[in-house]
Amino acid sequence: DTEVTQTPKHLVMGMTNKKSLKCEQHMGHRAMYWYKQKAKKPPELMFVYSYEKLSINESVPSRFSPECPNSSLLNLHLHALQPEDSALYLCASTRVPGTSGGRSYNEQFFGPGTRLTVL
Amino acid sequence: SQQGEEDPQALSIQEGENATMNCSYKTSINNLQWYRQNSGRGLVHLILIRSNEREKHSGRLRVTLDTSKKSSSLLITASRAADTASYFCATPSVNTNAGKSTFGDGTTLTVKP
Numbered sequence: 187d188t189e190v191t192q193t194p195k196h197l198v199m200g201m202t203n204k205k206s207l208k209c210e211q212h213m214g215h216r217a218m219y220w221y222k223q224k225a226k227k228p229p230e231l232m233f234v235y236s237y238e239k240l241s242i243n244e245s246v247p248s249r250f251s252p253e254c255p256n257s258s259l260l261n262l263h264l265h266a267l268q269p270e271d272s273a274l275y276l277c278a279s280t281r282v283p284g285t286s287g288g289r290s291y292n293e294q295f296f297g298p299g300t301r302l303t304v305l
Numbered sequence: 306s307q308q309g310e311e312d313p314q315a316l317s318i319q320e321g322e323n324a325t326m327n328c329s330y331k332t333s334i335n336n337l338q339w340y341r342q343n344s345g346r347g348l349v350h351l352i353l354i355r356s357n358e359r360e361k362h363s364g365r366l367r368v369t370l371d372t373s374k375k376s377s378s379l380l381i382t383a384s385r386a387a388d389t390a391s392y393f394c395a396t397p398s399v400n401t402n403a404g405k406s407t408f409g410d411g412t413t414l415t416v417k418p
Binding site: 190192226227228229231234242274276278292293294295296297298299301 | 336349410
C-alpha cells in the first residue's frame with residue numbers, strides 16, 4: 187500500500203461546529219504533516235509529527251488541534267473555524283523526518299486532500 | 306519571504322512542445338524536489354536532486370540544479386495534455402531533524418491538445 191488516504195473529501199461546516207479530518211497511511215512512515223492550501227497558492231505547513239510526537243507547529247491558531255493516535259493515523263480537529271479557514275487541507279507523510287545516515291528521506295507522499303468550506 | 310520562487314507563474318504550450326519551469330531559493334539546501342499537482346488534488350513527488358548533483362533525468366523530465374545561483378529548472382519534453390497541472394519546487398530544511406519543506410509559488414502549466 188503506497189498511498190495516503192484522507193477523509194472526508196469535502197466538508198462544509200458552520201463556525202460553531204466541531205469536526206475532524208482524518209489521514210491514514212500504511213507505508214510505515216514515521217513523519218506526518220498537515221498543510222493548508224488556498225487556491226492558486228503553494229501548500230503552507232501547519233504541523234509536523236515525528237515518531238508520533240508533535241515536532242513543528244507553525245504558529246497555527248488553537249482552533250486547529252492535531253492528534254497522532256498511532257504511527258499510521260493523523261487527525262486534525264476543527265472547532266470554531268472562520269470563513270477564511272476555507273481551503274484544501276492536505277496530509278503528507280515521509281519515511282523518516284529529515285535525513286538519516288547522510289541520505290535524505292524527504293520525499294513526501296500526499297493524500298488527495300479535504301476541501302473544507304466554513305460558512 | 307518564500308524560500309522557493311518559481312517562474313513563470315503560468316505557461317501555456319502546445320502538445321509536443323517542451324516546457325521549462327524555473328525555481329530560485331534563498332538558503333542552503335541538501336536537496337531540491339519537484340512536485341506536480343492536478344487541480345484540487347494532492348501533490349505527487351516527481352523527482353529529487355541532491356545538492357551535489359547538477360542534472361537528473363526521469364523519463365521525460367530533466368532537472369538541473371545550480372547551487373551557486375541557488376536555482377533549479379524542470380524541463381518536460383514532448384509535453385502531453387495530461388501534463389497540464391501545477392508544478393512546485395520544494396526545499397527541505399537543512400535542519401536535519403525538522404522534516405520541514407518550503408514550497409515555491411508554483412508554475413501552472415497548460416498543454417493544449
